[in-house]
Amino acid sequence: MLGQIVRSLGRMQQLSNGLKGVRLHQLLSKETHGHLQTSLENTRAISTVSLWPFSSQPRDFSQPNSSWSPEMRKVYDHYNTLCDPDTENGEEKRGPWRKLPSYNRSIKYAAGGIHLSKLIQAKARLFTRNVKEQGATFEYVVFVNKEEKRCVCVFQAGHLLEGAPGHVHGGAIATMIDTVTGTLAGFLSGPIMTANLNIDYRSPMPLGSVVLIHSALDRKERRKTYITCKVSSTDESKLYTEATALFVSIGVGHLFGSRN
Numbered sequence: 001m002l003g004q005i006v007r008s009l010g011r012m013q014q015l016s017n018g019l020k021g022v023r024l025h026q027l028l029s030k031e032t033h034g035h036l037q038t039s040l041e042n043t044r045a046i047s048t049v050s051l052w053p054f055s056s057q058p059r060d061f062s063q064p065n066s067s068w069s070p071e072m073r074k075v076y077d078h079y080n081t082l083c084d085p086d087t088e089n090g091e092e093k094r095g096p097w098r099k100l101p102s103y104n105r106s107i108k109y110a111a112g113g114i115h116l117s118k119l120i121q122a123k124a125r126l127f128t129r130n131v132k133e134q135g136a137t138f139e140y141v142v143f144v145n146k147e148e149k150r151c152v153c154v155f156q157a158g159h160l161l162e163g164a165p166g167h168v169h170g171g172a173i174a175t176m177i178d179t180v181t182g183t184l185a186g187f188l189s190g191p192i193m194t195a196n197l198n199i200d201y202r203s204p205m206p207l208g209s210v211v212l213i214h215s216a217l218d219r220k221e222r223r224k225t226y227i228t229c230k231v232s233s234t235d236e237s238k239l240y241t242e243a244t245a246l247f248v249s250i251g252v253g254h255l256f257g258s259r260n
Ligand SMILES: CCCCCCCCCCCC(=O)SCCNC(=O)CCNC(=O)[C@H](O)C(C)(C)COP(=O)(O)OP(=O)(O)OC[C@H]1O[C@@H](n2cnc3c(N)ncnc32)[C@H](O)[C@@H]1OP(=O)(O)O
Pocket: 002, 005, 006, 009, 103, 105, 106, 107, 126, 178, 179, 180, 182, 183, 193, 194, 195, 196, 222, 223, 224, 246, 248, 249, 250
């Protein structure tokens, strides 16, 4: 589902104008009436017509803001340049790198919110994007390379993420690893959920650090997508964290509780 959401959000910009007025619950009405379609193919079919169910355009949180340090901005600029198209014989050719947008709301029905109260649905926000003060928590942007089946996240850890004095909380690091590996797994495999996350913390990460979170596909086995991850300083001379993650592909029904 998260993969679907990631893809949907990427398409939202283009689709939203033409599809305003159509509600997601109309698209999902089959599911809510007991005809759950759980294959990934069907999930993808829904994703191609998914749309932003809110009246205003969402803010893309992966854009630079004034809290970004010069180092964060420099690394961002480097990867952003890799996303620019090359011109060959007068023709523009896009390379393999893409910057992914990042919003603070998921599509509530698709994310299982149909079971939640209206109040919770209205107030739900993505964990990593729920603090208004810029720079206080998770500032990050993910660049994905489809050909090489890998991605890199530039992450600046804010002052509200403290764990050990002056250093980033291990749970905050785990959150970012789950987010980045999950984003890659979803990008490559469609709707998935985290089944297993193994983390080795190698050195403490000072608050305010800008780090790279490199994730790559290790292998796929049936519904399982295995991802490796390394968190390092931006010059890659210092290793902070290593991780492996397993994501299992799910069908639409999984978050609606249809499998039990
Ligand atoms: C808005 C923008 C968003 C932005 C995007 C942000 C991305 C954020 C990403 C965050 C994602 C999350 O945190 S998700 C939240 C945390 N995760 C969860 O809550 C998941 C809870 N667990 C589950 O729902 C379930 O256990 C599943 C889906 C993981 C698996 O259940 P299932 O579908 O019934 O599959 P099951 O038959 O059990 O297993 C399938 C295969 O996987 C293996 N398998 C299953 N679990 C494990 C395991 N822990 N360790 C090893 N192997 C396992 C099985 O042996 C089997 O292998 P074989 O027999 O095929 O060999």
